[in-house]
Amino acid sequence: MKMLSFIAAAALAAAGSAFAQGGPNDAQIAHIVVTANQVDIDAGKLAESKSKNAEVKAFGKQMVTDHSGVNKQATALVKKLGVKPEDNPTSESLKKGGADNVKHLKTLKGAQFDKEYVDHEVAYHEQVLDAIDKVLIPNAKNAELKGLIEKVRPAFVAHLDHAKMLQSKLGK
Amino acid sequence: MDARDRVRRGIPLAVLALGVAAGAYAAPAKHTVTIEAVKYDPPTLTVKQGDSVTWINKDPYPHTVTAAGAFDSKDIGAEGKWTYVARKPGRYDYICTLHPNMKGTLVVEGRAAKAPAGR
Numbered sequence: 001m002k003m004l005s006f007i008a009a010a011a012l013a014a015a016g017s018a019f020a021q022g023g024p025n026d027a028q029i030a031h032i033v034v035t036a037n038q039v040d041i042d043a044g045k046l047a048e049s050k051s052k053n054a055e056v057k058a059f060g061k062q063m064v065t066d067h068s069g070v071n072k073q074a075t076a077l078v079k080k081l082g083v084k085p086e087d088n089p090t091s092e093s094l095k096k097g098g099a100d101n102v103k104h105l106k107t108l109k110g111a112q113f114d115k116e117y118v119d120h121e122v123a124y125h126e127q128v129l130d131a132i133d134k135v136l137i138p139n140a141k142n143a144e145l146k147g148l149i150e151k152v153r154p155a156f157v158a159h160l161d162h163a164k165m166l167q168s169k170l171g172k
Numbered sequence: 173m174d175a176r177d178r179v180r181r182g183i184p185l186a187v188l189a190l191g192v193a194a195g196a197y198a199a200p201a202k203h204t205v206t207i208e209a210v211k212y213d214p215p216t217l218t219v220k221q222g223d224s225v226t227w228i229n230k231d232p233y234p235h236t237v238t239a240a241g242a243f244d245s246k247d248i249g250a251e252g253k254w255t256y257v258a259r260k261p262g263r264y265d266y267i268c269t270l271h272p273n274m275k276g277t278l279v280v281e282g283r284a285a286k287a288p289a290g291r
Contacts, residue, residue, distance in 0.1 A: 062270055069232035069250055154210035155233065158271035 023139035024088060030078045030145065031085035032094070032136065036128055037067040037074070039098030040121075046102055047117050056114045059166060063121070063159065070152050077148055090131075111170070118166045125160035132156065200224060200257075205276065207235050207248070210268075212276035219258050221283050226255040235274065239266035 024032065040063050047060025078085055101120055108116055132153055140146035200222040206213045208230040219225060227237050227248060234247040237254060242264050245254040261282040268274040 066233040066270075069234075072250075073232040151209040151231070154273065155231075155271060158210065158268075158273045161273060 023135060024090065025086070026081075026140060026142050026145055027083050027086035028088040028090075029136055029140050029149075030074065030083055031087055031091045032131075033074050033149065034071055034085060035091040035094045036131075037071045039094055039101075040067045040124060041071070042098055042102055043105070043117065043120070043124075046105055047113075050105075051114055051117070052110060053114050053170075055166060055169070056118065059121070059162060060117070062162075066155055066159070070155075074148060077144055081142060081144065083142075083145075090135075115170050118163055118170055121163040122160065122167055125156055125163060129153070129156050129160065202226065204228060205237075206230060207268075207274075210235075210271055210274055212237075212274060215275070216277040216279065218279040218281060220281050221258060221261050223280075224255055224257045225278065226253050228253045234270060235268045236270060237266050237276070238269050239264040239278070242266075 044060040044063030044067070048057055048064060051057045051060060105113060105117055105120075132149060136149050137146060137153075140149060198220075201220065201224075203217060203219055203223060203225045205217055205225060205227045207227055210231065212227070217225065227245065229235050229248045229250060229252050232250045234249050234252075236247060237243070237245040237256070242260075242262075243256055243266075245256070247270070248254045258278065258280040261280045264278045264280070266276050266278065
């Protein structure tokens with residue numbers, strides 16, 4: 001778990017440095033947004049089907065709903081703007097981190113699964129918020145793209161609070 | 173003037189009296205609260221008893237309007253709406269149970285005039 005969080009952190013930290021011209025362009029930002037959401041949808045789906053804990057299941061379900069909603073809106077926006085999301089090192093790392101997390105979680109059961117899923121959700125949302133504030137919002141050029149990220153930011157804060165609350169409950 | 177005339181003349185007066193009562197008891201107003209960017213806008217809304225309030229969700233995911241023990245919209249989906257008729261005066265602090273960092277307040281003021289019988 002610690003290793004996976006570290007990988008995810010490294011992936012997002014890389015977002016700041018992986019772009020030679022001082023940061024990702026809008027096409028890359030759009031790709032990062034969609035990938036970051038997809039990663040959490042995949043983990044949420046797993047929690048929804050695998051967890052036996054009602055609160056963890058409900059949290060997983062909400063992650064699927066909320067992040068799918070964001071992606072639907074993001075996809076509609078890039079279509080409207082005529083932007084083609086562009087793959088980039090940050091998206092690649094996010095995708096890999098997400099796949100590794102799901103692979104690892106699949107080997108766990110019961111309370112151990114719940115704990116590691118929720119721990120990862122806390123780390124993931126902290127890192128995504130960090131990337132939103134330091135990389136995505138400062139570099140987004142298009143006002144609507146920037147606006148979309150700003151509008152969904154408070155939902156990520158709510159998710160982080162929720163995950164932390166679950167984390168402290170499960171720790172007892 | 174006989175008794176029947178008195179009654180006949182009395183009718184328009186009674187109608188007028190009811191009209192005045194209805195005027196004092198203004199028709200319920202309709203209010204709107206927009207939910208966008210994980211916020212209620214306006215965050216605090218003051219209405220009169222009997223008014224209706226509609227929350228419109230402009231976010232791409234569900235929200236709720238929940239005041240414990242008073243009202244609960246349950247999930248309002250993306251682009252969805254929910255209407256509540258404010259029947260009981262009071263101050264109601266509400267949250268979104270899905271995103272509890274969202275906070276709003278509905279203040280319901282009582283009507284000055286007594287509600288007509290049968291209402």
